[in-house]
Amino acid sequence: MAGIGFELYKILRKGTLSSILKVLFLGTVIVAGPWILSVLSMYFIQKYAYNAISENPVIFTVTIVYLYAFSLIIFGGIHYIFSRYIADMMYIENDEAIPAALVSVFYIVCALSVILSVIFIWFNDFSMLSYSALYKFSLCFLFVVLNLIWLMLIYIALLKAYNRIFFSYLFGVLISIAGVYYLGRLYGVAGALFGYALGQFVIVLLLVIVAQKSYPVKNFKINNEFFSYFKDYKYLFFIGMFFNLGIWSDKIIYWFAYGTNIRNTLYYYYAEYDLPVFLAFLTMIPALIYFLVVSEPGFHKDYTKFIKNILGDTLADIRQNKKRMIKSLRRGTSQLILFQVVWTIGLSLNLKEFLAFMGYELINTTILNVLLIAVFFHVLSLTLQIFLLYLELRTEALISTVLYFTGNIIFTYIFIVLDLTVPGISYMLGALCSASYAAYHLIKKAPVIDYIIFNRR
Numbered sequence: 001m002a003g004i005g006f007e008l009y010k011i012l013r014k015g016t017l018s019s020i021l022k023v024l025f026l027g028t029v030i031v032a033g034p035w036i037l038s039v040l041s042m043y044f045i046q047k048y049a050y051n052a053i054s055e056n057p058v059i060f061t062v063t064i065v066y067l068y069a070f071s072l073i074i075f076g077g078i079h080y081i082f083s084r085y086i087a088d089m090m091y092i093e094n095d096e097a098i099p100a101a102l103v104s105v106f107y108i109v110c111a112l113s114v115i116l117s118v119i120f121i122w123f124n125d126f127s128m129l130s131y132s133a134l135y136k137f138s139l140c141f142l143f144v145v146l147n148l149i150w151l152m153l154i155y156i157a158l159l160k161a162y163n164r165i166f167f168s169y170l171f172g173v174l175i176s177i178a179g180v181y182y183l184g185r186l187y188g189v190a191g192a193l194f195g196y197a198l199g200q201f202v203i204v205l206l207l208v209i210v211a212q213k214s215y216p217v218k219n220f221k222i223n224n225e226f227f228s229y230f231k232d233y234k235y236l237f238f239i240g241m242f243f244n245l246g247i248w249s250d251k252i253i254y255w256f257a258y259g260t261n262i263r264n265t266l267y268y269y270y271a272e273y274d275l276p277v278f279l280a281f282l283t284m285i286p287a288l289i290y291f292l293v294v295s296e297p298g299f300h301k302d303y304t305k306f307i308k309n310i311l312g313d314t315l316a317d318i319r320q321n322k323k324r325m326i327k328s329l330r331r332g333t334s335q336l337i338l339f340q341v342v343w344t345i346g347l348s349l350n351l352k353e354f355l356a357f358m359g360y361e362l363i364n365t366t367i368l369n370v371l372l373i374a375v376f377f378h379v380l381s382l383t384l385q386i387f388l389l390y391l392e393l394r395t396e397a398l399i400s401t402v403l404y405f406t407g408n409i410i411f412t413y414i415f416i417v418l419d420l421t422v423p424g425i426s427y428m429l430g431a432l433c434s435a436s437y438a439a440y441h442l443i444k445k446a447p448v449i450d451y452i453i454f455n456r457r
Contacts, residue, residue, distance in 0.1 A: 045180050045196075052184025053192045056129060059262055060189045062269045063139060064196070069251070071146045072244040074116065075109060080240035083154050085229050099215045100223035105151055107222065113144040125264035135190035142197035145204055152207045164210045172203030235394045239385070239401045246404030246434065247378070250412040250427045251277060257416050258423075273423040276363055280371035280424075283347060287340040287379045295332035295383070302328040303390055326446050329387060340379055344372050367424050374428035377435050384438035391449050396441040404434035 045053065053060040082105050089097045117140035126132040156165055179195020187194070230237060251273065259270035306321040347354060351365055381404060388397040408430030415426055445452060 044177050045192075052181050053189055055188040057189075058269065059129070059265075059267065060192055062262065062267045063193060064142075065269070065274065066267065067139070067143050067146055069248050070116075071143065071150060073241070073248055074112070075147055075150065076240035076244035077237035078105065078108065078240070079150055079154060080236040081229050081233055082151060082226075084233055084236055085226050086154065095215060096218075097223060097225065099211075099217040100219075100221065101226040102151070102155055102211075102215075103217055103220050104223040104226050106148065109147045109151060110144055113147050114140060117143045120266070124266055128264070129190055130188045131190040133190075134187060135193060138190060138194040138197050142193065142200065145197055145200045148204045149200060152204055152211075155211060156207060165207070168203055168206035168210060171206065172199045172201075175199035175202050235398050236389075239389075239398050242398070242401040242405045243382070243385070246401060246408050246430055247427075249405060249408045250423070250430070253409070253412045253416070254423050270423070272364060273367060275360065276368040276371055276424070279360070279363070280368060280375050283343070283372060284340075284375045284379045286343055287336060290339050291332075291336055291379075291383050295336050296386070299325070299328045299332045299387070299390070322447075322449065329442070329446060333383065333387070336383060337380065340376050344376050348372055366422065370422060370424035370428060374424055374431055377428060377431035381431050381435040381438060384435055384442060387442060388438055391442075391446060393441060393445060393452075396438065396445075400434045400438040400441075403437050404430050406430075407433040 082101065085101050086098060089095075089101070121136050121139065126135050129135050176196045176199025179198045180192040181195070183195035183198075184192030251270075254270045254273055255268035258272075259268040261268050302321070302325040306318075306325045348369055351368060352361075355361055355363055355365070355368075381400065385397045385400050388394075388400065408426055411426035411429045415422075
């Protein structure tokens with residue numbers, strides 16, 4: 001993602017208000033496009049189109065939450081593999097392999113999405129809804145579309161058509177909201193879900209059209225080389241899987257431990273926790289944009305200079321380049337931490353005003369404050385894992401994500417047994433364990449990374 005970060009930084013350097021707004025929007029789209037769109041869409045739907053989902057508003061909301069959560073849990077590993085392959089093909093300028101990889105991963109994701117959706121539908125009874133057949137189709141359709149959006153989110157990092165990307169997302173969101181409003185009034189929750197899915201599908205379609213101009217798909221053959229990456233980079237697959245499991249594991253456990261079941265379905269929800277989670281997730285977006293635009297490009301520049309000449313430079317030059325890289329790593333990490341700390345404290349001090357502005361005055365502020373801290377460690381864990389992967393410390397990055405996952409589960413189970421029902425603490429502690437482990441190994445191994453690299457060769 002450093003490449004897109006460099007492009008956004010060029011825009012930011014213009015120093016105009018329009019350039020700042022442009023970077024903020026594009027950065028948001030890139031780091032959290034589908035995710036923030038889902039939150040904003042749900043916000044506007046519940047505020048201005050509630051009548052369209054009044055047949056069963058809970059099942060409409062829970063369906064979308066489930067689809068987003070499990071799209072990340074199930075396909076998070078594939079996202080990491082796809083991202084690595086695209087980056088490698090860009091580096092060696094193999095432009096023909098890039099669209100072929102997109103076609104290949106589309107095949108995988110579409111097939112698995114349909115199969116998993118059908119299995120899920122088989123074990124649920126949605127007869128309480130009018131037009132239940134339409135609801136089942138819409139659920140399957142939306143799950144496929146969401147998984148394709150995540151892939152296009154990675155793919156658009158190749159593109160510089162910022163205005164077209166902007167209008168693609170905007171147009172799709174508007175269609176989702178309009179679709180819910182009009183189709184929901186005609187066909188209840190099933191129609192609303194189909195309308196929502198239709199807008200998301202438009203986003204995928206428009207992004208594919210935009211991508212065609214830069215990386216046109218010339219045939220629909222399978223790219224066998226792409227599939228070989230699942231063997232060569234299996235550690236990336238597990239990093240993506242465990243990291244997303246780490247994010248969602250406590251939420252899923254609380255659904256079943258304290259949540260409410262929608263009769264005759266596998267749907268569980270815990271309203272007291274679910275909404276604060278989504279609001280807290282939004283607070284990490286500024287830090288992710290900062291990392292994308294400032295921290296990563298600065299480190300990437302010095303890292304590339306160090307790694308390219310490590311076998312050809314003199315020992316003095318290697319040490320100088322390494323020193324510059326480590327300085328950039330420390331600066332990028334410390335600035336990101338400071339940025340997120342100030343942002344988190346500022347939000348925490350003005351939480352009631354923020355919730356009143358959003359129209360969520362009844363949310364439990366204790367849970368949300370805990371989640372704000374948890375999100376801080378979440379962001380820190382993620383960025384430190386990226387730096388570990390830069391330095392080829394693969395095992396350490398994988399263990400960090402496993403700690404995130406297992407720590408969250410263990411702490412959640414302990415708090416449930418002890419009847420400490422303040423959701424979010426286990427999520428915070430799991431992220432803290434992960435970030436601490438990653439930070440320890442970066443501090444320990446970055447200063448001797450040249451020796452580690454030489455020994456591997």
